[in-house]
Amino acid sequence: MFWSLEAFAARFFGFSDPARTPLPASVADATAWLVASGQLNIPVAETDANDVIGHRVIERGRHLARQDMWAQLSHEMREADEARKTTPCGQPLTDLLAFGARSDVVLAAEHALSDYKAVCDYDLLGGISELEGEIQNHRNDPMIALVVALAHIDLAWAWRGTAHPEALPPLHQSRCTAHFDRAAALLPGCRAAMPDSPAIAAADCALLAGHITPRTRVSDKYEALITLEPQNHRHMRAMGSHLLPRWFGSYEELEVQALRNAARTQKTWGAGGYTWVQFDAIALDDEACARVDVEYFLEGLRDIVTRRPDQQTINLLAAYCSVTLQNRMGQNPSADTAREQICAAADWLIRDHLTELHPLIWAHAANGFNNSLRVNSAERFAARGRRDALRAIANLLREELHSGQSVTFTPTGLQFSGN
Structure with a gap:
């Protein structure tokens, strides 16, 4: 059973009458009251290691590109790729470096295409032309060619937008196709030069969304x-x-x-x-x-938990069972039967393995871990994730909390005190 905050408050604290609600003005809901009162205690990872590391690596890629240090960029990408270096949640550092290197070009195009001015008012080919020039300056360098290919894939998606392909204006459709085609022309050379590169293989898979043949x-x-x-x-x-x-x-x-x-x-x-x-x-x-x-x-x-018991993974799995799979509940009876059984795993994931909260993971869980989601405010996004997580935890531990016990998450497991 998943309680609404209002039902939770009424059931546990008798908050049905606003005049009797002992919530401080700064506390938004009953779950926050539990935290503020000390009845529900869980450490919150306010700074996500993935975000810190990822941001730093992206900025490194952007800096090297802006300073025309392409040979150094290629060296660092290749080194990270061969060593399979990733952030704690599995983001390959090579991908992050490549994103930083092409981000100025891609983000400028995305901004232009999201504007309501006529597309012809913008020079949308200048940036990618400069990147193409780096291929000429660094012939036979698969990492530089990879950056350019990924930029073309990003630009293809920028031109496609969210519309159905058949509903695209002719200009958008032709530009989208042209960018996918150019990426498809660049990647075979990359694969031939570095056949054991996961970064290049991942780009090959990313290309599938816009460039697939009957033989694929x-x-x-x-x-x-x-x-x-x-x-x-x-x-x-x-x-x-x-x-x-x-x-x-x-x-x-x-x-x-x-x-x-x-x-x-x-x-x-x-x-x-x-x-x-x-x-x-x-x-x-x-x-x-x-x-x-x-x-x-x-x-x-x-x-998965046995082999990867870190808190990044535990938060991901717990949020998936508590939030993501709940989103489509009620749409299909057969699917609901499976969902209910899988969602029940949140109980042992949270009780037996969760020791700290990662709000951003829970915030992404509510959107189905959509990588294309645009986040306008990281702070508000994280705050929403924190609320969702605390509500899920409070619902899971409702019997203990209802009995007046205080619940504390520790590195060695849950601790209960009080009644």
Whole structure:
């Protein structure tokens, strides 16, 4: 049972009459009251290590590009790629460096295309032309070519926007296609030069969204990427999403490839390879959720926790079970049956493994971990995530809190005190 804040307050504290509500003016809801009163205590990671590291690496890439230090950028990207360096949540540092290096060009184009002025008022080719020039200045450098290819993919998405491809104006459609085509022309040379590069393999998979032929086998592309970097769950999650019928696959292929992935990555993830492939797919698609092997999914969930018990992962899984899967509840009875069983895992995830709160993870969970989401205020976004997390935790521990006990999350587990 998931309580609304109003029902929670009325049930536990008798707050049905505003005149009797003993909440301080600065406290917005009953869950915040629990925290303020000391009845619910959990450390909050106000500074996310991923954000700090990621921002620093992006800025490093931007700085090197602005200073025309492309050879140094290439060296650092290659070094990070070969060492499989990532942030704590699995973001490859090579990708972050590449994003920083192309960000000025891409963000300027995105801003121009989001403006209501005529597109012809802007020079949308100047920036990418300068990046193309770096290929000429650094011939046969696959890392520089990768940056340019990724910039073209980003620009293709900027021209496509959120509209259905068939509804795009002719200019937008032609520019979108041209950018995808140029990226497709650049990546084979990158692959030939560095066949064992996960960054290049990931770009190859990113290209699928706009440049796919009848001969393309999506699962083969992702299998190659996952083989190069099996410890990075992001690749498995992306494969699952792309194997949905709305993209390039079918429900049958999704299940088969999830099982194959579990077998291929068994040494790294146990049954978790199945869970990661299904992770975003069943959150996006009711039919995929109705068909998922719940028992094996939950076995994979436990294997993930055994192999990756860090708080980044625990918050991700707990938020997924508590928030993400709840979003589509009530849309499909068969899917709801699976969702309810998976959501129940939030109990042991939070009670047995959660020791600190990562608000941004919970905030992203409410939006289905949508990577394209534009966040106008990181502070408000994090505050929303914190509220969602505390409400989920308070609902889970409602019996203990109702009895008057104080609940404290510690590195060694939950501690209860009071009545």
